Amino acid sequence: MLNLIWPIFIIISFGYSIFSGNLSKLNESIFSSAESAVTLCITLLGTMCLWNGIMHIANKTSVIEKLTKILGPLMKFIFPNIRRNSQVHKEISMNIVANMLGLGNAATPLGLKAMKSMQKENSKKDTLTDNMMLFIVLNTASLQIIPTTVIAIRSSMRFK
Amino acid sequence: MQIINYLSNLAMPFIIFLIVVFGLIERNKVFDTFLDGAKEGLEIVFNIFPTLIGLFVAIGALRSSGIIDAMVNFLNPVLKIIQFPSEVMPLALLRPISGSGSMAIATDIMKNFGVDSNIGLIASVIMGSTETTLYTIAIYTSSVGIKKTRNIIIPALIADIVGMIVSVVVCRLVF
Numbered sequence: 001m002l003n004l005i006w007p008i009f010i011i012i013s014f015g016y017s018i019f020s021g022n023l024s025k026l027n028e029s030i031f032s033s034a035e036s037a038v039t040l041c042i043t044l045l046g047t048m049c050l051w052n053g054i055m056h057i058a059n060k061t062s063v064i065e066k067l068t069k070i071l072g073p074l075m076k077f078i079f080p081n082i083r084r085n086s087q088v089h090k091e092i093s094m095n096i097v098a099n100m101l102g103l104g105n106a107a108t109p110l111g112l113k114a115m116k117s118m119q120k121e122n123s124k125k126d127t128l129t130d131n132m133m134l135f136i137v138l139n140t141a142s143l144q145i146i147p148t149t150v151i152a153i154r155s156s157m158r159f160k
Numbered sequence: 161m162q163i164i165n166y167l168s169n170l171a172m173p174f175i176i177f178l179i180v181v182f183g184l185i186e187r188n189k190v191f192d193t194f195l196d197g198a199k200e201g202l203e204i205v206f207n208i209f210p211t212l213i214g215l216f217v218a219i220g221a222l223r224s225s226g227i228i229d230a231m232v233n234f235l236n237p238v239l240k241i242i243q244f245p246s247e248v249m250p251l252a253l254l255r256p257i258s259g260s261g262s263m264a265i266a267t268d269i270m271k272n273f274g275v276d277s278n279i280g281l282i283a284s285v286i287m288g289s290t291e292t293t294l295y296t297i298a299i300y301t302s303s304v305g306i307k308k309t310r311n312i313i314i315p316a317l318i319a320d321i322v323g324m325i326v327s328v329v330v331c332r333l334v335f
Contacts, residue, residue, distance in 0.1 A: 038213075126306060142323065
């Protein structure tokens with residue numbers, strides 16, 4: 001997708017800056033932008049590594065499984081036709097908890113496992129079931145309560 | 161306001177404390193685990209670095225060429241009706257399509273308008289409350305070989321739009 005958008009950005013900026021007479025500003029911005037991307041990445045390294053490390057610890061503990069139990073009633077409300085304590089039920093809840101904690105790296109494999117289990121019970125193998133659709137939309141809607149990446153970016157910029 | 165400030169100061173240290181204590185109780189090698197995760201963080205930053213450079217330059221160019229201002233002026237009447245800050249528009253458009261791209265834009269917004277500015281806060285909340293929708297749908301459906309997706313893109317994008325508008329509203333109410 002960016003293969004399309006990126007060149008459009010460049011072409012439009014070049015064209016419009018000639019039209020509006022902002023060419024010197026454009027020239028300046030090219031180099032200052034590249035430079036600020038470098039500074040940003042260096043400052044981002046610290047907080048990003050810190051958060052990933054902390055969340056990795058959370059991932060290794062039974063935090064996710066414990067929270068999954070609390071999620072029970074909510075799951076019954078969102079997915080009324082999925083049997084409690086079934087494999088699918090467990091995988092979906094774990095995916096939701098991992099999403100809430102901002103553990104993107106853990107949430108995706110769990111989500112894919114849940115999709116696989118739901119596919120087993122799917123009668124039309126090439127079509128999404130209602131539960132699958134709901135599950136995917138839940139994942140695209142981002143359930144993060146602790147948005148780790150945003151926290152990392154914000155704190156790295158604040159303490160510069 | 162003071163309570164919110166206190167809570168947001170408390171939240172992060174408390175979460176870190178809680179996770180470390182939890183790890184200790186369950187007799188994990190806490191520090192080794194931390195190091196493994198931190199290495200992953202290193203990889204993430206290295207992986208987004210090229211995207212960040214590419215998009216920073218492209219967006220910087222767009223901004224300095226003056227076209228963003230022109231577009232904002234043009235769209236202003238519409239955006240005013242739904243009270244959506246036009247500075248966040250590029251982020252809203254790219255968010256469902258590209259994860260690293262939208263992250264670069266959000267960072268760019270925070271850098272230019274300030275982390276704690278109204279616009280910077282809105283950009284942060286949007287990033288936290290939306291996902292790279294198209295990518296998510298693609299991997300979830302393709303992983304089990306599903307071709308007929310029954311227009312799932314529509315509810316997913318509606319969820320994104322709702323997330324973005326609510327982000328703006330919540331930021332207005334809270335900050």
